[in-house]
Amino acid sequence: MTILIIAQHDCDSVDAATLKTIGAAQKIGADIHVLIAGHGAQRAADAAAKIAGVSNVLLADAPQLEAGLAENVEATVLPLASRYTHILAPATAFGKNVMPRIAAKLDVAQISDITAVVSDDTFERPVYAGNAIATVRSADRIKVVTVRATSFDAVSAVGGSAPVERIAAAPDSGLSRFVSRDATKLDRPELTNASIVVSGGRGLGSGENYAKVLAPLADKLGAALGASRAAVDAGFVPNDYQVGQTGKIVAPRLYVAVGISGAIQHLAGMKDSKVIVAINKDSEAPIFGIADYGIVGDLHEIVPAFIDAI
Incomplete structure (x- = not known):
């Protein structure tokens, strides 16, 4: 089994939610690849290469990936999908935006917001506002999964030495465009x-x-x-x-x-x-x-x- 993690990052570093998603992936299988999709994201790729447990880093670097638009990220992921048994991303705003489109294009069911890994094809996820836990088994050839980061421990951000492989980014889909982003600057922990x-x-x-x-x-x-x-x-x-x-x-x-x-x-x-x-x-x-x-x-x-x- 080979697992692809679609990383959430800021082009300089990899988000903590991604480290926890990799922690979830390690409970599924050992061969873990990380995709860094962005523009000017070499530093994020280098950071991903140092993460413990990552065996390969894919860097898709292009202007059309800078804003993380779901249409462009999905088009970049699809040509890679057949290499993997699982595609994972954190269940953040980023993951919730990108992953349903990938699942739809692959014609598979998305398994959302998992809180535990039972086996490589079986997962637990909350339902009814967390008042019940559903155990979900998927027979899809590729499992598309979002991970509730708070349910898993983060892997170490250091200790790995994975190679960084540059891959081609898909052309701009033209289906959406980035207008603006208002980022909140915090003086406190996120x-x-x-x-x-x-x-x-x-x-x-x-x-x-x-x-x-x-x-x-x-x-x-x-x-x-x-x-x-x-x-x-x-x-x-x-x-x-x-x-x-x-x-x-x-x-x-x-x-x-x-x-x-x-x-x-x-x-x-x-x-x-x-x-x-x-x-x-x-x-x-x-x-x-x-x-x-x-x-x-x-x-x-x-x-x-x-x-x-x-």
């Missing part, structure tokens, strides 16, 4: 990769309270900031802070939920956290059902006391 996450909900009351109460706690803990959908819908924070089924999936070592009731939509995105601390004035809030530690009371009093105690 939400999906953070080891500690502090999230706020509607119980904070306002965006001003969100910043006033949660930012000092996140600063003290060196944490990323997240939010429930209710807080995002209320305009407290931008939607890229959202944790949940329709937001980002996180599984940090420590998750602190402040003023979050624990709707099923939110729990689906954070219940795999190693330790969960909940602060809420409602003792019947569903969040306490999965919390390792719960504090019932006024968050405006508890959080400052929490900060002072750290």
Whole structure:
């Protein structure tokens, strides 16, 4: 079995989600190839070559691949597909954009958001907002799979010495064009990769309270900031802070939920956290059902006391 990983990268380095996808691939087979599709991406290819467990790196470098448009990435992958038994990518916005098109063009079923590898043709994935786990077996000749990165350990970014092979990029499909990208610059850890996450909900009351109460706690803990959908819908924070089924999936070592009731939509995105601390004035809030530690009371009093105690 030979496995192709479609890497998520910024042309300089390989994203942590890709390292975890390679971790998943190692549970399937040993011969792992990584595709770097981009423009001016030699440094990313060199970084991929150093990843432990990677046996070959394919570099497709062309202007039409710079923006990662699904149509152009898919057209570059298709001529390679027959070499592989599995094609994997992280279940990020990038992977969710590219992989369905590859699966459709190959006329195979995509296996989405896997959380465990049972065998080379059988995988586990969450359904019903994570309330049930489906075991899926695929008889397709090529398995097209997206990987929930939070469910797998990252491989080491160093220790490998794979060769880098340049391949031809497909011509521009002309089906879509890149217009612009607004990238958020963070002074904190990135939400999906953070080891500690502090999230706020509607119980904070306002965006001003969100910043006033949660930012000092996140600063003290060196944490990323997240939010429930209710807080995002209320305009407290931008939607890229959202944790949940329709937001980002996180599984940090420590998750602190402040003023979050624990709707099923939110729990689906954070219940795999190693330790969960909940602060809420409602003792019947569903969040306490999965919390390792719960504090019932006024968050405006508890959080400052929490900060002072750290």
